[in-house]
Amino acid sequence: MGLPYVIRRTMIYVLSLFGGVLINFVLPRLVPGNPLQAKLLELQRMGVRVAGQEFVDKYMKIFGLNEPLHIQFVNYITSLIQGNLGISITRFPTEVRELIAKHFPWTLGLLYVAHFTVFLVGVILGALVGWKSKSKLRKGVFMIFIILSQMQYYTVAMTLLYVFAFLIPVFPIGAAYTYGATYGNILQYAWDIMWHATLPALSLVLVGIGGWSLAARGLIVSVKGEDYLILAKAKGLSENRRFLFYALKNTLLPQITDLAITMGFVATGSILVEVIFGYPGMGYLLYRAVTALDYPLIQGISIMYVFGVTTAGFVVDLMYPLIDPRVRYE
């Protein structure tokens, strides 16, 4: 692995993180006047019960909001590194980091399962369709992929919710587990969680499969004419062997880099899915924060998303040359 690429990629990673932090730092300060004070007044006008002056004072002191801007920025970064994300306005005095810690596992589980299921299923289905593109059945499946790839997370989520929770109520209409339920053993608990996660995960999977399989199909079609596949055929290798070990293997690797890019899409897509299903992950927390104008919480969550997505992309990009020996970055 060439050094300059690593340095370049690291630089982009650091700059992305820095940019995200900078935006988080600058934006609230662009609001004229004291954003906290303004926000509190607005909430009080709306009749929301919030901790008043006590909160503002505490916040001003903790974050030194009376200091000059550059010192504020240094303080901001220092507290970020220490994992201090501030205090929620609407759920004062709960710390933002506490709220995130409570909601993060749900999103992580959902994303992890959905993203990798989509990758495997999508790539293999797409490859199968591309391998014999003349077959009628596979042409039909290809059309379904095109339609799926043009669907959105929210439309699929709403449709699934309507069909499988309202029309045929086999799945719950929301939440991540049955509230107040007692479980005989850990298996029942796990089953309950999976039962609740099925529809949200399925929304992510269905939409993702369309895009992934279209890309996989395109790759397989372009690989089909390669010399090494003609040679494999001339050697008399079975069709299955040619498909699995010659075509699929070679198209699987380049798509691993796409995992990094699509991570961002899926992560943000899950925000909307979580909102629609009332699934208590980070997306739902963000939605609640946005509707309640809880700026510290919004900021904390967006910092977490920026950190998570850029780091995942960074790791995948650095690992890629180790996985695919054909790639050598200068």
Next chain:
Amino acid sequence: MKLNSSRLKTLRNAVLSRLSFIRSNSYISSGIGLLIGVVLFGVIGILVIPYHPVRMGSVPRDLAPSFEHPLGTDSLGRDLLAQVCFGSLMSLQVGFLAGIIGFVAALAVAFIGGYRGGNLDGGLTVLTEIFLTTPSLVILILLASIVRKVEILLMALIIAIFAWAWPAKTIRAQVLSLRERGFVYLARLSGLSSIEIIVKHMIPNILPFLGSYFAVVVNAATLSAVGLEVIGLGPRHTTTLGIIFYWAMMHSAVTRGLIWWWLPPCIILFLLFLSLFLIQRGLDEIANPRLRGE
């Protein structure tokens, strides 16, 4: 007068022959047809439906579909068909505005960087990568929640902040290969300025490719716009397809079984994305004839 009309005719013929690819490619013609269909649906709807799409309480609440209200009314007392017609036009407007702004920015970054090369190109490429690796919807949510009072144009501007990065990256790659082609060398030798070379010789050469990327940008921009609107960060005093979803979710339309509230905007949105996809796909085939053989 006569001269003018004949010149107009040759001009028309020139334009038509340039655009003949629209008819020859079934993807493009069906995509454009679908898009025109969505626009007509919105325009005719606005002209025909007597109800106000935004003002609350203008009709009785929570009505099921009937002759007077083909898609029923919502829980805030608004006719849903009027909302869908008006909303699809507004969504198109946001998507295209943001798409145009983002696309022009992408063109500028790609051509300035790709054609000039050097440190400027290096800097622009790094900037593009940074925007590509950042989860855009989250930053957009942050921006929109702090700006709060967004109108259509501001909304489009906010979305365009992230809409340019992906096309800038791919267009730049095209510019790099185009730069080394014979006719560009020739144009440079004959003393044309950089801008003339780019506008007169390079852009016409990759027009279908650019067109296909424009469709991609509009698609992505519409997607982000609806994403923001669904969680309540859309423009005020108006309605869009995403804002209809927002109200539908606020009033649990899905779990109350009010299918006429949320399904029609879903269908229009799907048709909109499908039409953009078909146009993009068709232009791709023209830009890259190898795709046709599949």
